[in-house]
Amino acid sequence: MPSTVVSVSTATLLLVLDLLGIAVFAASGALTGVQKQLDIFGVVFLAGATGLGGGFIRDALIGATPAAALGDWRYLAVPAAVGVVGFRIHPTIARLARPLVVLDAAGLGLFAVAGARKALDAGIAAVGACAIGLVTAIGGGIIRDVLVREIPVVLHREIYATAALIGTFVVVVADRLGVPDTLTAVVAIAVTFVIRVVSKWRRWSAPVAARRDD
Amino acid sequence: MPSTVVSVSTATLLLVLDLLGIAVFAASGALTGVQKQLDIFGVVFLAGATGLGGGFIRDALIGATPAAALGDWRYLAVPAAVGVVGFRIHPTIARLARPLVVLDAAGLGLFAVAGARKALDAGIAAVGACAIGLVTAIGGGIIRDVLVREIPVVLHREIYATAALIGTFVVVVADRLGVPDTLTAVVAIAVTFVIRVVSKWRRWSAPVAARRDD
């Protein structure tokens, strides 16, 4: 009985975290859409593609179909609502840039860890699970940028994907060591979150190759 | 016996409609390819990606693999033929802009409705089925525009995706009410078609967020 209660609570918590992550990513999609002067449909679509795209790629690659987000209306309603609201109040959202960075870092950790976990549960080995976790975390943002004709920001600025990748390493190493799932998830999300927030705050960035004209 | 006859006829009708929809979308891809000065292979490839891309995304997301279009050579031959012909007679096609809008509206309705139907048949719930119908209808055009480095026209101009989405609403509501499939399909395609054609004719467009410089 207690275990059922706990399990229900954990499932609820995970659902809430998952929806929160989707909402934050969707908000970045909605803002981008407004900036690019998309119409309201375009803004909502971009919110949805940014919030759900990473998970869709994950599910198509590991064969977890129909994709998870298609089976629960809340996964579709949340980014749609964020898109509509974002279309109306975008100056307010834009002013929230700093809190959004923090929420986005949480979403990044959550998506990376949940993606790696889901891949391990589908029987995929460690390296593949890291790749899937990474794609889950950054796939939505890449789709967002490609759709508005930008080189994906994750490929050329800041420490972002690296933070996600380190989070997935924590998951697969802890899984190998037999650490309980919940503890692993909390630590891995925290690691990703901290690396991302600190790197943003200290303005760290990854090296770029020198252009040598030879 | 009669039911078999009817069923064969319906299947044939659906196949013809499906191929017609693919052909129209492929024609828009071929025209775009010519305008962007792609070579003949690029024009044919863009025709194929535009005509089949929405269905490919649909099938990968709902897990209906191998993707339907791979199992019937006509689904691949039609866009390839449209691409080759379009490469040769593109000024003629371009002059047919108005009839193409009408055919494209029919293709839009057909793809949206067929996509939603296929999703429902795969056991996906109502909201997910609308999302799949939408992606089936607009996915090919989005791929077309991304491949030639344009922001997808569906995201920032005209009433297009909205018409498709309303068509999918009709499908899932009618399905809930127990309306026969064929009647539902006819009505839903007609609704999408009329909204699209009228909105094009009256030059309706969806709102764009005001840029406030604050």
Place this chain on the structure above:
Amino acid sequence: MPSTVVSVSTATLLLVLDLLGIAVFAASGALTGVQKQLDIFGVVFLAGATGLGGGFIRDALIGATPAAALGDWRYLAVPAAVGVVGFRIHPTIARLARPLVVLDAAGLGLFAVAGARKALDAGIAAVGACAIGLVTAIGGGIIRDVLVREIPVVLHREIYATAALIGTFVVVVADRLGVPDTLTAVVAIAVTFVIRVVSKWRRWSAPVAARRDD
């Protein structure tokens, strides 16, 4: 016994060829990433997407999931290593342009043939198998170019996709005629390779539609 030995050797040979093809494609992704001033993560990611993207699309469309590359760490380690090395020694790689064209032609043939073969083995008919072989061969390069905001080079320059497509024709025709798999593969890869290298050397290109201003 002997057949097991042969089969192991063949499997090893195929693995080595496959990894070599991935490495060559990954090198083109890494070079592109350096040219576009991506950071080191972006360079590695682009190497991976270019080397593995075609196979990922193939596996998602034919339903061979989890995607093959996720199940073997070498498939992920090779493009990652190429990306890191490419980031460091890119002027050297750029100077190797001519040998890279030759290796890339080999990779093109290998991917086209392996993709068509895998599709046939999954029960997909001839035309569909050609389409899958083509997408396997050119999908990675298309993803590479889209991610850095270029119109995919394969769509508007040189004889590249056509060479791959002809290789897939050889596979499906030989399969219909009952030619042994290994012989078919060798011939089909050679045909693709020769067409590609000769067309590059003779500077052949596919026709582009004349722009008529009428």
